[in-house]
Amino acid sequence: MTRYASVLDLVGNTPVVDVSALSPKSNVTILAKLEGRNPAGSVKDRVALSLVEAAERDGRLIVGKPDQILIEPSSGNTGIALALVCRLRDYHLKVVLPTNVSPERRQLLLAFGAEIIDSPGAEGSNGAVRLAQRLSEENPEWVFLYQYANPANPLAHYSTTGPEILADVPEITHFVAGLGTSGTLMGVGRFLKERRPDVQIWAVEPPSGEIVDGLRSLDDGYVPPIFTDNDGEHLLNRKVIVRARESIEWTRKLTEVGLFVGLSSGAAMAGAVKCAATIDDEVSATIVTLIADDGWKYLSTGAWSDDVDDVVERAKSIIYF
Amino acid sequence: MGGESVIAVEGSTVGEVLLTLTTTYPAIKGQLLNADGTLHRFLNVYVNDDDVRYLGGVEARVDNDDEITLLPAVAGGAW
Numbered sequence: 001m002t003r004y005a006s007v008l009d010l011v012g013n014t015p016v017v018d019v020s021a022l023s024p025k026s027n028v029t030i031l032a033k034l035e036g037r038n039p040a041g042s043v044k045d046r047v048a049l050s051l052v053e054a055a056e057r058d059g060r061l062i063v064g065k066p067d068q069i070l071i072e073p074s075s076g077n078t079g080i081a082l083a084l085v086c087r088l089r090d091y092h093l094k095v096v097l098p099t100n101v102s103p104e105r106r107q108l109l110l111a112f113g114a115e116i117i118d119s120p121g122a123e124g125s126n127g128a129v130r131l132a133q134r135l136s137e138e139n140p141e142w143v144f145l146y147q148y149a150n151p152a153n154p155l156a157h158y159s160t161t162g163p164e165i166l167a168d169v170p171e172i173t174h175f176v177a178g179l180g181t182s183g184t185l186m187g188v189g190r191f192l193k194e195r196r197p198d199v200q201i202w203a204v205e206p207p208s209g210e211i212v213d214g215l216r217s218l219d220d221g222y223v224p225p226i227f228t229d230n231d232g233e234h235l236l237n238r239k240v241i242v243r244a245r246e247s248i249e250w251t252r253k254l255t256e257v258g259l260f261v262g263l264s265s266g267a268a269m270a271g272a273v274k275c276a277a278t279i280d281d282e283v284s285a286t287i288v289t290l291i292a293d294d295g296w297k298y299l300s301t302g303a304w305s306d307d308v309d310d311v312v313e314r315a316k317s318i319i320y321f
Numbered sequence: 322m323g324g325e326s327v328i329a330v331e332g333s334t335v336g337e338v339l340l341t342l343t344t345t346y347p348a349i350k351g352q353l354l355n356a357d358g359t360l361h362r363f364l365n366v367y368v369n370d371d372d373v374r375y376l377g378g379v380e381a382r383v384d385n386d387d388e389i390t391l392l393p394a395v396a397g398g399a400w
Binding site for chain 2: 124203205221222237238242243
């Protein structure tokens, strides 16, 4: 095999595997891009590296300068990926993390030396974003990369994920991925549409459970600036919501083709199957869906072993997605 | 938004349904639609799991027994 100088050289160039055995239609191929193969375990390795390198280019971070502090809100994957990059670059990372994320994420952050700042679980991701914004205003010397608004986030996907997909799957007709910061969909979507305007871009809205209950009014809502900046409403062709039960069921079904993946990937696969179901019998189509991470960080959820009803109930109070 | 979580409402488009809803529950009017009748920026409306912003917005057609879900926009996903 190839020899690499740094773990960071292992980011990207992930494999694509045929999972059409789970396709509802024989004329529709479904391919899964396995982002769990990245060194810190998720698609967010691409984003973390891109965010840090952009900050180094524009001078917000200086390689080798001691005591530089970064702050970022994350429910897990971005934090873990940034923690890896920061450890290798010798930056101190503070991650604002809702209290109700799965314990594996907390431990991975600590393993890579990140500091955790708790945000109220009931306020979910929006609460973590607000707290990180406030802390960065109070501490202007901290570097706030703010993945939700930083063009380096979609750029990571425009310059790596998108080109990899088109090189490996030139016959692609649909791209289906989960919507979080919208970085993947905006970056890959823009890259594909520029080269193949007919490719359909589908977003999967993950279940939001307790987070929705924690909102007092719509004024607490949030649309990521990178979604607006990239004219997301016109870039996307469809957006479907996938419920917790469906996500867990599809996470389990993916083991039938040998894939042990995170719950948001179950949601993405459910979205790919919904997409396949809309395609006419006489048309052949190739859907690429993005598997954001592997299942290891979710073992404590019991998603593969416990009664589905119990897992769905737990998903209302713990951030799984 | 409190109270009942599932209710039956008449209308042949998403806009008509939401308007009927705000007549029944005037307190939520500003939470759903802007003054010009478009969807509130932080409101996501789904007809049978499909976001209506990509189906024609408030003009999207609805049939009997379609299920409409109203959800606030949140910074979700595996972020």
